Amino acid sequence: MIQQLLxxxxxxxxxxxxxEVAAKLGKSVRTVRRLVKKWEEEGLAALQTTTRADKxxxxxxxxxxxFIIKTYQEGNKGSKRITPQQVAIRVRDAYRLRHKPIQESGKPPIVPVAYMLSSSRMQF
Structure with a gap:
């Protein structure tokens, strides 16, 4: 399919x-353009999909x-309910207590960011 575009x-x-090629591949036209460009630059090997090293x-x-799982479990005991956003706030606050912001002279401090785990990854 890519060859007919050449x-x-x-x-x-x-x-x-x-x-037409985008529709057949189930991709956007922009993605097809990127694939053609990769094909022209690197040949067939460029189109081979690879898996992420950190997958x-x-x-x-x-x-x-x-800590996140424990916070979530403790926040959902009995009639109490805690949202993932409330868990994220508690994790952020705990992280900030444990890690002092990095301050470079003349620049605002770099504050660490805590990310939420999706509830599908939380196994109880």
Whole structure:
């Protein structure tokens, strides 16, 4: 499919071909343009999909993950309910207590950011 986009044609026909290829691949026209560019620069090997090196690994420390889960569990006892956003606020506050903001002279402090775990990753 990408090869037919490399064949010479006028601008209108080329646009139609791009839309057809995008529809067949289930991609946007912009993505098809990127694929054609990669094909021209690197050849067939450029189109091979690769998996991320960090796929399946957590980007959060296990201690923090346990802290988040514990906070969520404690906030949802009995009739009490805590939202993921409220958990994120508590995690952020705890992180800021443990880690002092980095201050460079003449610049505002760099404050660490805490990310939320999706509820699908929380196993109780």
């Amino acid at each position: 064949e010479p044609c006028d601008r209108i026909t080329y646009g139609q071909r791009q839309r 399946g690994t957590h980007r959060i420390d296990t201690d923090w993950q346990q």
